[in-house]
Amino acid sequence: MEQLFNEPVDRLKGVGEKRKEALEKLEIKTIWNLLTYFPFRYEDLTVQEIESIEDRQKVVLQGLVLSPAHVQYFGRRKSRLSFRIKVDYAIIPITFFNQPYLARQIEEGATLKVFGTWDAARKQLSGIKIIGGSTANENEKFEPIYHSTKDISHTVIKKLVKQSWDLYHQELQELIPLDLIKKYHLLPLKEAIFNMHFPETEAIMDTARETIVFTEFFIFQIQAQYRRMLHKNIGKGRATHYQLERLQDFFASLPFELTGAQKKVVNTISADMKRPIQMYRLLQGDVGSGKTVVAAGAIVAAQSAGLQSAFMAPTEILAEQHYLSLQEFFQSFNIRVELLTGSTKTKARRELLEDLIRGKIDILVGTHALIQEDVMFNDLSLIIIDEQHRFGVKQRAALRKKGNDPDVLFMTATPIPRTLSMTAYGEMDVSVINELPAGRKPIETHWIRKKSLASLMKELARELENESQAYIISPLIEESDLMDLENAEELFEEYSKIFAPNYEVALLHGRMPSEEKDQIMSAFKDHKIDILISTTVIEVGVDVPNATMMIIHDADRFGLAQLHQLRGRVGRGQKQSKCVLVADPKGESGIERMKIMTETTDGFKISEKDLEMRGPGEFFGKRQSGLPEFKVADIVEDALVLEAARYEAEKILRDQKFLRDDNYLMVRSLVGIEDGKISDILD
Ligand code: ADP
């Protein structure tokens, strides 16, 4: 097996430098890559009865050739080849365009199989290929079709796959334990791979696919769960001996009672911290669900054990906001909070860093500035990362390295369906706050057509008269942010025409330097701006309680999850908030999205719908999805298999025999365990 993983494709006959390069572009470098380069569809080559064929259907007919092929040329390149075959009692004309060379294969009186498109009205076949010719073999029932490029054809790939199979299939070994193959009625890997490429029946094709799907998920889950286990490896993490009483005092001091969901998460996090493991937990909760106060609790716990915490947010404005709310939370608790960002002045920064390393600061809040080399803690034991997906893996790791096996709490306001979080965040423990504090006024959401814009402007005018502020979101154009900008500028002019100079109208977009963005956002927060026209760059977590209205133009261009994120920027104060979707959706799906938005404010429901409607690739947006790529498996359609694979992976890793039993040999090598020694794959 190892050999297959390493054997380069140019060992095959017919693979020279050029083909090697062409294959490399398809990410095929080894024999294993080639054997697992599965077809994306199959052509059904079973011979059909004429009566049962529908118009335009692609079929195979078999019959006696009645006449030699007649080739007619049109100009130099174009040609039409025609002949007739007898199928049962019917005489069927067949034409091939621009493949004059096929004439050689058409022999009067011979039996021939032809694949083509059926024309039911004329009862004739437009030929695509002759079976038994260069691509499809005589006995093939389903022809595998591979993704190809202009540098390497489907036919060549097919031949190379066949060659690899013939030469190397003996080497294939099981990847998943035998008892699982039995339990889930899967095929042995060898058979599964064979039948993915050369299936004889639809039934075996399906079982082969199921086997590959399970295998992909299983390998992924073993790796993810193994990482998760390493995080928790006893001896690697440390126990935080916090003072329970102080934690209780803290929660008692709040002007509100925690929601049930918050309490549960607080208990889970304290339990993590108390155990001698490294916490590696993701906290998901809608905007406003109260994640910050939960994080504050964890900070109190750490501080009561004499340990330091760090809290990293993606922008200055968010960092500052967290800094201010923590200060307020900790007013009477003698916990020293400091803020470090790119704008911290040199002298203040120097003093701050000195206090930090001496352990005089309990919690340091900041931006990426926290991971600069000269930022050193005395004893950092808790790290909180807000909007974690905004940071790269390296940045998150850099902060962790500043601590002594610190506990890590990631936070995100993007609710993610369970199947997705199992894959995207397979290596983390996931907690959810799925309940908003009592007494929140849910945001009213309306959907209007563009023709009703005038009355919407009157409504906006009334809100402004009441001293409220508004966000106007400009539509999203996928092609470039330059076009987004043009859109936003246009809206800016339109709104200015109506509302300036009585009201302050400002524009915020992605092409501005981040300081300028922060400045505008601060001005909006301080109510120096009444109407903020923006692309989608406005921050998720920014609190502007006085902003009570959001208008989203061409709302049907956004995905559900994104609309929900945007909407969460209003509804943060005492006043009733509104979100108006302006859209004339063209298709069914646009209409459905608008309806869902007006019907529910539950982020998890919305994200489930979004995943259903758009699929996982689109869900996170194209940029850095953080999702593993599966060749065959689909995390939405194969969600049940994913659950099963996760369950089995967890069970195996917990098994005492895992490090010894031969049944797990392959699994061990998949996660890099050799001879019972665990190589640390984390750092
Ligand atoms: P998130 O970070 O999840 O978006 P925050 O932690 O910023 O939410 O909380 C939003 C607001 O709700 C804050 O002003 C916070 O003090 C308040 N809050 C948090 N939990 C509760 C609660 N259980 N009851 C009432 N208000 C709460």
Ligand code: MG
């Ligand atoms: Mg927040």
